[in-house]
Amino acid sequence: MEMSQYLEVFIEESKEHLQNCNEQLLELEKNPQDLKVVNEIFRSAHTLKGMSATMGYEDLANLTHQMENVLDAIRNEKIAVSTSVMDIVFLAVDDLEDMITSIANGGEGKKDVSTIVEQLKRIENGEVDLPELIKDETDDSKELISSVSYDEYESAIIKQSFEQDYQVFEVSIRLREDCVLKAARVYMVFEVLEKMGEIIKSTPPAEQLEEEKFDIDFHVTVVTKEKAESVEELVMKVSEVENVKILSLSALSLESSKQQQETAATLDAALETSVSTEEVKMDLPAINASASSEKDTNKGTVQNKTIRVNIERLDILMNLFEELVIDRGRLEQISKELNHGELNETVERMSRISGDLQNIILNMRMVPVETVFNRFPRMVRQLTRDLKKKIVLNIEGAETELDRTVIDEIGDPLVHLLRNAMDHGIETPEVRMAKGKPEEGQVELRAYHSGNYVFIEIEDDGAGINRDRVLEKAVSKGIITKETGDSMSNQQVFELIMASGFSTAETISDISGRGVGLDVVKTTIESLGGSITIDSIEGQGSRFSIQLPLTLSIISVMLVEMEKEKFAIPLSSIIETALVHKDDILNAHNQKVIDFRGKVVPIIFLHEVFGAPSVSLNDDVYSVVIVRKGDKMAALVVDSFIGQQEVVLKSLGDYLGDVFAISGATILGDGQVALIVDCNALIK
Amino acid sequence: MTVESMTQEMKVIVFQLVDKEYAIPVNNVQSIEKLIHITRVPRVSSYIKGVINLRGVVTPIVDLRKRFNLEESMYDDRTRIIIVSDKGREVGLIVDSANDVLDLSADSIEPQPEVVGSIETDFISGIAKLERRLLTLLHLDKVLEEN
Numbered sequence: 001m002e003m004s005q006y007l008e009v010f011i012e013e014s015k016e017h018l019q020n021c022n023e024q025l026l027e028l029e030k031n032p033q034d035l036k037v038v039n040e041i042f043r044s045a046h047t048l049k050g051m052s053a054t055m056g057y058e059d060l061a062n063l064t065h066q067m068e069n070v071l072d073a074i075r076n077e078k079i080a081v082s083t084s085v086m087d088i089v090f091l092a093v094d095d096l097e098d099m100i101t102s103i104a105n106g107g108e109g110k111k112d113v114s115t116i117v118e119q120l121k122r123i124e125n126g127e128v129d130l131p132e133l134i135k136d137e138t139d140d141s142k143e144l145i146s147s148v149s150y151d152e153y154e155s156a157i158i159k160q161s162f163e164q165d166y167q168v169f170e171v172s173i174r175l176r177e178d179c180v181l182k183a184a185r186v187y188m189v190f191e192v193l194e195k196m197g198e199i200i201k202s203t204p205p206a207e208q209l210e211e212e213k214f215d216i217d218f219h220v221t222v223v224t225k226e227k228a229e230s231v232e233e234l235v236m237k238v239s240e241v242e243n244v245k246i247l248s249l250s251a252l253s254l255e256s257s258k259q260q261q262e263t264a265a266t267l268d269a270a271l272e273t274s275v276s277t278e279e280v281k282m283d284l285p286a287i288n289a290s291a292s293s294e295k296d297t298n299k300g301t302v303q304n305k306t307i308r309v310n311i312e313r314l315d316i317l318m319n320l321f322e323e324l325v326i327d328r329g330r331l332e333q334i335s336k337e338l339n340h341g342e343l344n345e346t347v348e349r350m351s352r353i354s355g356d357l358q359n360i361i362l363n364m365r366m367v368p369v370e371t372v373f374n375r376f377p378r379m380v381r382q383l384t385r386d387l388k389k390k391i392v393l394n395i396e397g398a399e400t401e402l403d404r405t406v407i408d409e410i411g412d413p414l415v416h417l418l419r420n421a422m423d424h425g426i427e428t429p430e431v432r433m434a435k436g437k438p439e440e441g442q443v444e445l446r447a448y449h450s451g452n453y454v455f456i457e458i459e460d461d462g463a464g465i466n467r468d469r470v471l472e473k474a475v476s477k478g479i480i481t482k483e484t485g486d487s488m489s490n491q492q493v494f495e496l497i498m499a500s501g502f503s504t505a506e507t508i509s510d511i512s513g514r515g516v517g518l519d520v521v522k523t524t525i526e527s528l529g530g531s532i533t534i535d536s537i538e539g540q541g542s543r544f545s546i547q548l549p550l551t552l553s554i555i556s557v558m559l560v561e562m563e564k565e566k567f568a569i570p571l572s573s574i575i576e577t578a579l580v581h582k583d584d585i586l587n588a589h590n591q592k593v594i595d596f597r598g599k600v601v602p603i604i605f606l607h608e609v610f611g612a613p614s615v616s617l618n619d620d621v622y623s624v625v626i627v628r629k630g631d632k633m634a635a636l637v638v639d640s641f642i643g644q645q646e647v648v649l650k651s652l653g654d655y656l657g658d659v660f661a662i663s664g665a666t667i668l669g670d671g672q673v674a675l676i677v678d679c680n681a682l683i684k
Numbered sequence: 685m686t687v688e689s690m691t692q693e694m695k696v697i698v699f700q701l702v703d704k705e706y707a708i709p710v711n712n713v714q715s716i717e718k719l720i721h722i723t724r725v726p727r728v729s730s731y732i733k734g735v736i737n738l739r740g741v742v743t744p745i746v747d748l749r750k751r752f753n754l755e756e757s758m759y760d761d762r763t764r765i766i767i768v769s770d771k772g773r774e775v776g777l778i779v780d781s782a783n784d785v786l787d788l789s790a791d792s793i794e795p796q797p798e799v800v801g802s803i804e805t806d807f808i809s810g811i812a813k814l815e816r817r818l819l820t821l822l823h824l825d826k827v828l829e830e831n
Contacts, residue, residue, distance in 0.1 A: 319740035565724065610726035650742045652725070652735065655773045655828065660727045665735060665742045673723040673737050 010055050011104045012308065017044040018100065021093050022378045025086065032081035034204055036214045042071045048096070052109075060099050063113045066120040067092045073124055088119050090378075150201065154221075157200050158249065161223045166197070168223055168249040169231055174242040175216045182212045188238045189220070196231060197224025216242070221249070311404055314365055321354075321361055322648050322667060328354055329670070365405075369447045369456070370398040372411045376418060376445065383422050390429050390440040391422055397447040402454050406548055409528055410456070413521040417458045417544050418443065420518065425462030425542055435539070437461070454550060459543040465536040467493050477502060494534040494542075498522040526680065529555075529572070555649050557666070557676065558625065559642035562607055566674040567638075568647060568666055573679040575626040575633065577641060582620045594635055596626060603635045604682055609661060629683040636682070649676065694793075696812075698784035698819060699766060702754050706779075707786070707812065707819045714767040714774065716782050719759055729830075736776060738767060745776040751827065752807065770824045777827075786819075788812050793821065 024041045028034065045068045052060035067089060073079040095116055103109035150158065158168050171193070175185055186209045193199055201221040204214050224231065228246045235244045328351060335347040373395050380393040402410070426432075426441035433439055444459040471485045474496045485493070496502060500519040525532050529549045536542035549555070549572075557568035558577070578596070585592050585603060592603045603624065624635040647666035652659060663678035696707035697716070722734040722745055731750035735742050745765060749756055762781040767774060793810045809823040 322740045652742060653744055653774065655744045655775050656725065656728060656732065656735075659725055662725065665723070667737045667740065667742070671737055672721050673735050673742055675723065675725065675735075 006055070007103075008310070009308070010051055011100060014048055014051065014096075014100045015104075017048045018093060018097055019374060020044045021048075021096075022090075023374065025089060025093065026377055026381065028081060029083075029086050031204060034214070035075060035217075036204070036208075038071060038075045039215070042068065042075060045071060057099070057103065057109045059110050059113050060096065063092055063095060063099075063117060063120075066117045066124070067096075069124050070120050079123060085123055088116070088123060090382075092116050092120060150221075154201055157223070158221075162250075166223045166225055167228070168221065169228060170247040170249055171220045171222060171231065171235060172245040172247070173218055173220065173235060174244075176240045176242045177216055179216070179240040182214070182216075183210050185238060185240050186210070186218065189235055189241070192234050192238060193220060193222050193224075193231070196226045196234070197222045309364075311365075314361070314404075318361055318365075318648075321357065324354060325358070325648075362403075365403050366401040367404050367407045368399050368401050369407065369410075369454075372407055372414060373398045373445065373447070375411075376414075379415065379418070380422070380443070383419065387422060388428065389422065389426055391426055391443055392440055393418075393443050393445060395445045400447040400449055400454055402548065403550065406454075406528055409524060410546075410548070413524045413546075414445075414456070414458070416518070416521050418445070421458055421460040421462065421542070421544075425460035425464075427463050449550075454548045456546045456548065457543055458546075459541065461541040464538040464540055464542050465494050465497065465534070466538055470494065470496055474499070474502065491533065491535070494536055497534070498532070529570075555647060555676075556644065557647050558644055559668075559674065560606075560623075560625065560638040560640065561642055562610070562639045565610075566642065566668065566672070567606070567610075568645075568674050568676045569625055569627065569636070569679065570663075570676065571644065573627045573629065575628050577623070577625050578635075580622045580624050580635070580637075582622065585622075594624070596633070596635065599633065601626065601633045601635050603637060605637045606677075607637070609682065627679040627683070629680050632683050634679070634683045636677075636679075647674075647676075694788045694790070696786055696788055696819070696821070697766065697782060698786055699764070699779040699782040701748055701752065701780055705817060705819050706822055707788070708766070708768065708822050708824055710785065712768045712770055712824050714769050717765040717767060717776070719763045719765060719778075733778060736765070738774075738776070741774070743767065743774055743776050745778060746828075747778045748827075749778070749780075768824060768828075770828055773828060775828055786814070788814075788819075 021041050021044050024037050024044070028037045028041065031037065045064050049061050049064035049068060052064060070079065070085070070089060074081060074085075079085060095111060095113055099109045099111050102111070161168055173189055175182060179185060190199065190202075190206075199220055199222050202209060203219045208214060209218055222231070228248055232244045232246050235241060328347075331347050332351065335343045376395070377393060380391060384391045421443050422441075426443065427435070427437075429439045432441065442461045444457070446455075446457040446459070448455055467490060470493050471480075471482075471488075474480050474493075475482050475485055479496060479499050479502060480488075498518040498521065500517065502517060502519070522532055525546055525548070531547050533545050533547075534542060535545070556571040558571055558574055560567050560569060580594055580603075585594055587593075588600070593600050594603050595601075622637045623640055624637050625641075626633060626635050628634075647668070650665050650667065652662065652665055661678050661681040662675050663681075664676045665673050666676060668674050695710040697710055697713050698705055698707050700706070717736075717738070720736055722736050724734040725732065725744075731747050733745045733747045733750075735744050737743075747756075757780075759778070764779055764782040765776040766779055766782055767776050769775075792814060793812045795810055796808050806826050807823055808820055810821040812819040812821060
């Protein structure tokens with residue numbers, strides 16, 4: 001069918017819309033009043049419905065349609081936002097994701113959605129929605145009860161104001177629908193109110209108001225000595241204000257609003273058949289994506305004009321460019337030989353331009369880690385409920401950029417580490433209280449640039465790693481002997497938990513004990529040319545720190561020659577190069593070693609490892625490259641050093657699969673292929 | 685192209701190894717290259733000669749003579765590398781020479797015979813008879829498979 005050409009666009013856009021749904025739903029859970037957010041979700045769902053119907057995915061369209069109905073009802077304030085409603089909507093989004101994934105993998109995107117559709121229908125008809133009944137009951141008194149919820153700090157201010165004979169008003173302002181400069185009107189209202197007293201809270205928050213992220217209504221709570229009438233009069237003077245409602249808060253109404261919230265929470269809890277009331281209250285996760293990154297994305301959507309480009313095209317562009325670089329090399333050679341002034345000038349200019357071009361092409365492949373991070377808040381929400389723990393996820397540096405290839409691979413290891421931190425790291429609220437820690441556990445997810453690397457850290461303030469238990473387990477599993485264990489540093493011990501065949505959790509849980517251990521995480525990260533380290537203080541928490549190369553496609557190497565064959569050794573694993581005299585090579589346990597700066601370093605003859613056609617080591621002096629893996633070292637014997645160079649890393653392809661001690665290939669200036677030595681495989 | 689015409693006619697690339705002619709479907713062939721510098725890859729099967737730079741893509745090269753356990757010979761001016769692709773894998777095959785593109789009709793192709801020379805019959809999908817020529821049709825999938 002002709003549709004197939006749109007399929008890719010459909011999948012990409014659907015994923016974006018679903019991600020948007022997820023983010024906005026989380027937002028909605030935090031600010032149930034914010035109809036702007038509901039509108040946003042509604043729009044995404046609506047677009048998704050339209051697209052999937054056009055593409056002929058009926059189940060997808062069907063489910064989105066039902067979800068849209070529920071959202072519509074929320075938008076029209078027929079249904080109150082409650083945890084139970086949110087749960088079902090989240091489930092629906094999960095199902096939608098499954099279907100999209102199935103389509104992306106070449107499936108038909110079919111799934112039995114009847115149960116979830118049924119549940120959504122019941123919500124829509126208000127059948128399950130107990131909180132809504134309550135809302136109806138309290139409807140008469142609604143005018144008297146505050147619609148804004150206050151945190152402890154704010155309540156404290158309000159109480160203090162009462163004590164000092166101030167009045168507290170909740171001012172509800174509605175702007176005219178045709179209002180053009182909403183932010184400006186908000187600013188004017190704020191200014192008027194600030195002249196009279198002090199603003200202690202606005203819903204939605206001031207930043208969102210400034211960005212016009214609201215419909216036409218907003219609420220401001222002010223502390224003032226003025227009368228309600230004069231406040232109303234002054235605010236009405238601001239043009240384009242449709243109407244102003246003032247609710248005078250008393251100590252009593254503050255209490256009752258609090259109670260109302262609690263009853264609502266209790267009723268939500270009652271809906272969860274399997275979970276007891278108290279647990280639900282405890283479970284509600286607070287998820288704070290860092291405010292700064294949120295702002296950045298908002299800005300990004302407004303300012304940046306983007307087009308969608310298939311990554312394959314970028315790869316092709318990159319390949320073509322590399323061809324150009326190779327030809328450039330030849331051209332430089334020729335112009336040098338001819339020594340023609342104008343030709344030299346032109347070639348030089350071309351070299352400069354192609355250098356700039358290279359930077360641009362590499363930058364195009366960079367993607368912010370946000371694309372991976374933004375699925376975590378949702379996951380954390382689910383996990384906190386499953387684990388019955390209180391956990392806050394803080395994300396920092398989501399705007400940090402990484403090569404697309406790294407981004408694609410890093411998702412799963414991060415999921416694993418986060419699950420690990422939440423499951424094994426953070427203790428249950430009871431345990432935390434008993435230890436004198438705050439009930440709520442913190443998980444920090446950080447990304448930042450440093451030099452030619454990007455660091456991603458996952459830090460929790462949980463139980464930390466118990467050295468003795470790790471050692472005991474490692475010995476019992478035969479990973480190390482007791483003697484070696486005693487002489488190991490803490491860091492070395494912690495790294496044992498990433499050794500294959502190791503799992504410390506006493507009970508295998510559904511969350512992170514899935515048989516895929518931390519060893520897989522370690523392997524994946526190492527295959528990306530990165531490394532992972534663990535720091536931990538028992539009782540205070542652990543930090544997993546991942547170091548990744550900025551880009552996978554270009555690395556610095558040292559070119560060496562062996563019998564006319566050229567090999568490239570990554571600079572990142574080289575300590576230094578040296579010349580070693582034949583007589584300085586010692587024999588120890590069938591292994592040739594050298595004494596390198598007081599350390600015994602095994603010497604490896606690359607000719608033997610790579611089976612070079614003929615070996616002629618007649619010289620008395622060997623050229624060696626000292627390489628390292630962690631704190632282990634080895635000396636590689638080569639024929640000669642050629643020099644240092646930036647090269648484009650290429651895969652050997654699927655056909656060859658894994659080749660021993662070769663991590664890839666690169667194309668040199670003369671158009672020939674040179675293999676890249678994998679030093680990690682050479683050091684045991 | 686309709687299904688019917690496909691079964692009736694098939695375009696193939698014909699190449700030579702030792703003294704026999706072989707054929708592979710043209711849809712599997714990306715290009716035919718002259719011999720260029722091959723970088724040896726250590727510790728792989730002996731029939732893998734190494735890798736070449738094929739317009740910026742590192743492509744593995746299989747020596748078909750070695751793959752079929754035929755006697756090896758020096759490469760010369762007529763030696764060609766046929767770049768084939770199958771199931772996303774792109775591999776170059778070294779052959780003695782590549783001479784022809786032919787249309788084979790379905791009825792000229794006979795099923796794989798019991799024994800054909802010294803080549804393992806697994807690699808052969810059929811035999812085509814064309815007047816005085818005998819073409820061995822290759823089963824590319826099997827040729828590229830690991831032993």
